Amino acid sequence: MEQPSLPLPAVSVGVSAADWREAIRSAGEALESAGTTGPGYADRMVAMVDDHGPYIVIAPGVALAHARPDDDVRRTGWAVVTLAEPVVFGHPHHDPVSVVVGFAATEPDAHVTGVARIANLFNDESLAAALARATSPDAVRALLP
Known part of the structure; x- marks a missing residue:
């Protein structure tokens, strides 16, 4: 499976988030x-961390927020949000x-394939x-495949 493209509306740079929940909701x-999901998906991503802890923090400084496929997913895709100030997720x-x-x-x-x-x-x-x-969003996109 090829990595889905990263459309410009799926990139936000310098977002202010008071906590990890706001950071995930920004994603x-x-x-x-970008038209990838409906409005309920952000809450489902937050619920995954509420239920399972900060396992989504996959590398120093990086969280990979996701939830299971459901009716609020219109197509497979991804988004990247950079934060104005780093946020603590509770990862050790x-x-x-x-x-x-x-x-x-x-x-x-x-x-499974996309997360990997x-x-x-x-x-x-x-x-x-x-x-x-x-x-800028274009600078983010230039760094990614």
């Missing part, structure tokens, strides 16, 4: 702006978070810092 808003090793990636998939197989592909991008430890420094 949900970016997914919704990778806090604070400066980059929140939102991901939604229409099918369970695409969900996005997570693998951050094997390059310099990517999170480069994204956090980006000053």
Whole structure:
């Protein structure tokens, strides 16, 4: 499966978030702006962390917010939000978070594959810092495949 493209409306730079819930909701808003999800998806991503803890913090400074496929997912896609100030998610090793990636998939197989592909991008430890420094949505998109 090829990585879905990252449309310009799915990128937000320098977003202010008071806490991790607002940070995740910002990623949900970016997914919704891109037409990937409906308005309920952001709340489902927050509920995943409420239910399972900060497992979505996948690398230093990076959270990969997602929820299971459901009717509020219109198509498989992702979004990237950089935060004006880092936010604590409660992860013992990778806090604070400066980059929140939102991901939604229409099918369970695409969900598993997509989460893995996005997570693998951050094997390059310099990517999170480069994204956090980006000053425009085009700069973010230029750093990603």
